[in-house]
Amino acid sequence: MAVAILLLLIAIASVLFHLLSPWWWTPLASNWHYIDDTITLTFWITGAVFSAVVVFMAYCVFRFRHKEGRRADYNPENKKLEGWLTIATAVGVAAMLAPGLVVWHQFVTVPADATEIEVMGQQWMWSYRLPGKDGRLGTSDARKISAENPMGLSPNDPNGQDDIVIQNDDLHLPVGKPVKVLLRSIDVLHDFYVPEFRAKMDMIPGSVTYYWFTPTRAGTFDVLCAELCGSAHAQMRSKVIVEEEKDYHAWLEKQRTFAELSGQPNVAKAAYKTKSE
Template identity: 75%
Template sequence: MPTAIILLLIAAGSVLFHVLSPWWWTPIASNWRYIDDTIIITFWITGAVFFAVVAFMAYCVLRFRHRDGHKAAYEPENRKLEWWLTGGTGVGVAAMLIPGLFVWHQFVTVPADATEIEVMGQQWRWGFRLPGKDGRMGTADVRHVSADNPLGLNPDDKNGQDDVVIDGGDLHLPLGKPVKVLLRSVDVLHNFYVPEFRAKMDMVPGSVTYFWFTPTRTGTFDVLCAELCGLAHAQMRAQVTVQEEGAYQAWLQQQQTFAQLSGRAKTRTAQDNGAD
């Protein structure tokens, strides 16, 4: 009896701890409330299964405990029970999978009016690129990455000359406008994650992944790497600030373009050659 009671208390306590826990999600700041809803559905389904399994264990401990003069019955299979367990498992898995498929479809279906930005991950820093006045970003390739071109922009692509390059700084975004985030990595797997946005995606070397979201609340939020990427993984941080359109444009005008950074690099090279 004590063992059965302890098992039931563990099951009930685990569920109550999650429901009453003060360690809950941060307030959402994007359009992805669907992510929260899907997680809640998954929690209740898995929580119910967990409770049922532990309760069944408690029942078995109590019901089939050793008793003097009682002989155990050998029952190697129970087809009726197997059908119920198989059917219940199938319904539970479908209930978790179907909402996720709908959310995933929305997650990768980017609105036509979304603005493209780029995030570059490398050990252990973030780089960001925003389109310039022409609204288009130039091409990039890791073969172009250098100290003077940390994001690897193609210097021969005219569309990239006015791209805004932020290396090691913070990202700013306008409020209420959809953003398609293009993700690249220079070295190892990274993962661009802002908890308040509920959206993240692995950054795979040699490929470009993406997701989209719409910022719905102004403020400054922490950027984390959600993929173990080496010794200083925990220090790979930045910030993203969501602003009203006017404040965002004022900030954007103060940032340097790829052409300006390239010009400064050429000037430094010429000065160094002259000094030699």
């Protein structure tokens, strides 16, 4: 009897803790409310299944408790029960997976007007690259990374001469504009994660992964690495500052291009002149 009551209390306490807990997600600051909805649906389904299983266990403990003279009835199989359990399990799994597949399709379908930026992770800092006035990112190669070229940009690619390179500093983005984030790592697995944006993706050495989002709220948001990447993993921090477009462009004008960092300002000017002609 005591075990049955304890099981019921565990189920009730777990549900109440979830509903009344002061710990919840940070306020949403992007278009990905679909991810919140999917996680909430998963909570409801798994919570209902957990409660049902625990209550059923409590019922069995109480209903089939030991009594003097009672003998256990051996029942090796019950096809009707197995059928119902199979159907219920399939429906529950499909209910959790289907919304996730829909959201995943949205997650990897980038809007045509999204601006491409690049995030590079390394132990233990973040570097960013934004397109210059030509609106295009140049090519890069990890073998070209050096102190003067921290993101390994190809010096002979004219599209990269006006790229804005930001090393170990904050990333600025305009509010309300979709962004495609290209992700690279030059050493181990990293994961670029801003909790308020809800979007994240592993950064795999030798590959370029991506996702997209639209910042919907101005503010300053913490960047975390969501993949254990070494002894200073917890200190791998940065910030994303989302601001109005005029403030963003004012900040952008103050940043240095790859050509300026590498001592090739004339190359960048020639590239601009060629494109304008």
